[in-house]
Amino acid sequence: MRRITLRWILSAIGISICCLILVFIISNFGDNTRIIEQKLVKCDCSSTQSSFSQITPTKSNLTRNESILKPCKEIQKSSPVQRAIVIYYPHHQSEYFFPEVRWLYRSWVEMLLGQPSTWRTDFVIFTYNFSIEFRQLGCVNHIRQDKEEPSICRLFLYVPVQFRTKNITNNNFQHAFDDAKRVMKSYKDMNDSFISVPLVTDTETFDAKRSESLYENLRSYGYIDSINAIYEGYWTFKMYDFILRTDIDVFIYRHFATYIPSNCTFITGGGGYGTDFNRRKLRRIANDMGFAHASISGMGSTWYGSPYDGYLVANQTLHGMLWLAQYEFAIPERESKLGTLMWPEWHYGVLLLYGQHLALNHLVATNQIRILIGTYILDQSTTDNTVQYITEGTRLNLHCWHTDQRFSKFAFKMGHYNQSELAKHKNDKTAQSYAMRMALESKYMTLEEMAAYGRNNSSSS
Numbered sequence: 001m002r003r004i005t006l007r008w009i010l011s012a013i014g015i016s017i018c019c020l021i022l023v024f025i026i027s028n029f030g031d032n033t034r035i036i037e038q039k040l041v042k043c044d045c046s047s048t049q050s051s052f053s054q055i056t057p058t059k060s061n062l063t064r065n066e067s068i069l070k071p072c073k074e075i076q077k078s079s080p081v082q083r084a085i086v087i088y089y090p091h092h093q094s095e096y097f098f099p100e101v102r103w104l105y106r107s108w109v110e111m112l113l114g115q116p117s118t119w120r121t122d123f124v125i126f127t128y129n130f131s132i133e134f135r136q137l138g139c140v141n142h143i144r145q146d147k148e149e150p151s152i153c154r155l156f157l158y159v160p161v162q163f164r165t166k167n168i169t170n171n172n173f174q175h176a177f178d179d180a181k182r183v184m185k186s187y188k189d190m191n192d193s194f195i196s197v198p199l200v201t202d203t204e205t206f207d208a209k210r211s212e213s214l215y216e217n218l219r220s221y222g223y224i225d226s227i228n229a230i231y232e233g234y235w236t237f238k239m240y241d242f243i244l245r246t247d248i249d250v251f252i253y254r255h256f257a258t259y260i261p262s263n264c265t266f267i268t269g270g271g272g273y274g275t276d277f278n279r280r281k282l283r284r285i286a287n288d289m290g291f292a293h294a295s296i297s298g299m300g301s302t303w304y305g306s307p308y309d310g311y312l313v314a315n316q317t318l319h320g321m322l323w324l325a326q327y328e329f330a331i332p333e334r335e336s337k338l339g340t341l342m343w344p345e346w347h348y349g350v351l352l353l354y355g356q357h358l359a360l361n362h363l364v365a366t367n368q369i370r371i372l373i374g375t376y377i378l379d380q381s382t383t384d385n386t387v388q389y390i391t392e393g394t395r396l397n398l399h400c401w402h403t404d405q406r407f408s409k410f411a412f413k414m415g416h417y418n419q420s421e422l423a424k425h426k427n428d429k430t431a432q433s434y435a436m437r438m439a440l441e442s443k444y445m446t447l448e449e450m451a452a453y454g455r456n457n458s459s460s461s
């Protein structure tokens, strides 16, 4: 008995030491210790460390081949630059999102004041109803015809993924726009055009199978339409030189008035989703998908580049998101049962950023786009109360983060800011003040006043 116990204790100690050493090796040389995984499981150590398979990335895919990049025909600032700021607006959540549309519209108009007189920047909205608010804002349902038309707000009807039920998609979306058509008929002068997305006859921008798959897998993922509208809506904005794809909770800053991407780059903001765990996992997933990988990370959700680049990135981002949702997240994760437990390591809420990470790495590594990760160009925080960024003069837009500090979109929507705040921030020398002024002015002006402000003050109209 005694001897057995002793041997048992000794071997237990032995195994423990073995286990510790293995954990040490794993954590230090995690990339090439595949053999050890089985033993680890026997040790009953936590197996999470070895849960990602160790795949060595193909080196040749990591180096970009500059010589096969598509030729760059750089747009000159002296030419009549045509741009669009593109958003998707969920019409069925108007109470929450319309205040953001108001301030984004207000800041677009503010930016127009500084735009060169030959340039045009339209505000393009994809949404499923031409509600009266957009009419009051002076939005039209026309595609841009030429370079002289003034900068204007354009609304294109778009069927959100979650509404793509059988009865809506039947007969090539035949009845999908009945409601919107009825609303538009009631505006007596809106008679001559009807621009709606998807355009089911256009194979470049509509893929019925994928549309169905998006409905099956991602209809409850809130941000899917802001990417899908860029893919399916491409034909409505391909005539611009540049598009800015953005969330709604942003402010266009004055610097945007004169800034365009140089050297045909596709600029993204910065994004904070890239832990080492994620970077490794995403690289392994890229390999599974047959995607190339360029080892770039930290790309945010705002895009500024050519419409075609946006279309390519949207297409592959959708592909990446579908893959991830189906194969890399378990049902409880997709149903948000874990909340933010796993953040920042692996979190379903930022699926869009993961999908986009896969897409951008693939497109960069295969020389289809040139990227610039514009951490200091896009998405300044609305809480920034320094004047530094003004002197540097590079931030193009401000983005609301999840915060209660000024300017907070939550506090604003709860009515915590009023005229006294506006007076305080009239001299808007900081990102914080600019956001506060734009938001409050958009709240106190009527929609017609904002539209007139744009018409009366824009040098290019």
Ligand SMILES: *[C@@H]1O[C@H](CO)[C@@H](O)[C@H](O)[C@H]1NC(C)=O
Pocket (backbone or CB within 6 Å): 065, 066, 067, 068
């Ligand atoms: C880059 O691509 C060109 C054309 O496909 C090819 O001739 C060249 O060898 C490639 N260079 C490298 C370094 O892969």
Ligand SMILES: *[C@@H]1O[C@H](CO)[C@@H](O)[C@H](O)[C@H]1NC(C)=O
Pocket (backbone or CB within 6 Å): 091, 092, 129, 130, 131, 132, 133, 183
């Ligand atoms: C569409 O817009 C019209 C006009 O504003 C409004 O009366 C109607 O309720 C809206 N429909 C939906 C489904 O939001």
Ligand SMILES: *[C@@H]1O[C@H](CO)[C@@H](O)[C@H](O)[C@H]1NC(C)=O
Pocket (backbone or CB within 6 Å): 165, 167, 168
């Ligand atoms: C389509 O069907 C859904 C339920 O499947 C229903 O909620 C919706 O009202 C229908 N839409 C139309 C236009 O008939």
Ligand SMILES: *[C@@H]1O[C@H](CO)[C@@H](O)[C@H](O)[C@H]1NC(C)=O
Pocket (backbone or CB within 6 Å): 188, 189, 190, 191, 192
């Ligand atoms: C649309 O209505 C306007 C006046 O409201 C009219 O000038 C125009 O000719 C009409 N267009 C069509 C295609 O009927």
Ligand SMILES: *[C@@H]1O[C@H](CO)[C@@H](O)[C@H](O)[C@H]1NC(C)=O
Pocket (backbone or CB within 6 Å): 262, 263
């Ligand atoms: C554009 O590319 C050229 C040549 O590759 C380079 O010299 C220049 O610095 C680049 N400009 C910018 C703004 O990146």
Ligand SMILES: *[C@@H]1O[C@H](CO)[C@@H](O)[C@H](O)[C@H]1NC(C)=O
Pocket (backbone or CB within 6 Å): 312, 315, 316, 319
């Ligand atoms: C869109 O993405 C799919 C899936 O990755 C790819 O097969 C297809 O070639 C892409 N289309 C374009 C125009 O790049």
Ligand SMILES: *[C@@H]1O[C@H](CO)[C@@H](O)[C@H](O)[C@H]1NC(C)=O
Pocket (backbone or CB within 6 Å): 416, 417, 418, 419, 420, 421
């Ligand atoms: C405006 O808000 C401040 C607090 O931020 C409050 O003290 C003040 O009474 C408010 N004024 C009005 C007119 O509501």
Ligand SMILES: *[C@@H]1O[C@H](CO)[C@@H](O)[C@H](O)[C@H]1NC(C)=O
Pocket (backbone or CB within 6 Å): 452, 453, 454, 456, 457
């Ligand atoms: C903008 O237009 C409004 C009238 O719509 C006018 O009252 C205001 O002074 C103008 N502002 C500038 C800066 O031109």
Ligand SMILES: *[C@@H]1O[C@H](CO)[C@@H](O)[C@H](O)[C@H]1NC(C)=O
Pocket (backbone or CB within 6 Å): 452, 455, 456
């Ligand atoms: C804006 O300009 C138009 C003429 O272009 C004028 O009729 C209108 O009164 C102006 N609006 C305001 C608020 O000044």
Ligand SMILES: CC(=O)N[C@H]1CO[C@H](CO)[C@@H](O)[C@@H]1O
Pocket (backbone or CB within 6 Å): 058, 060, 061, 290, 291, 292, 366
């Ligand atoms: C997606 C892609 O370009 N993959 C390539 C990575 O490199 C290997 C080896 O050179 C190629 O076979 C793959 O096609």
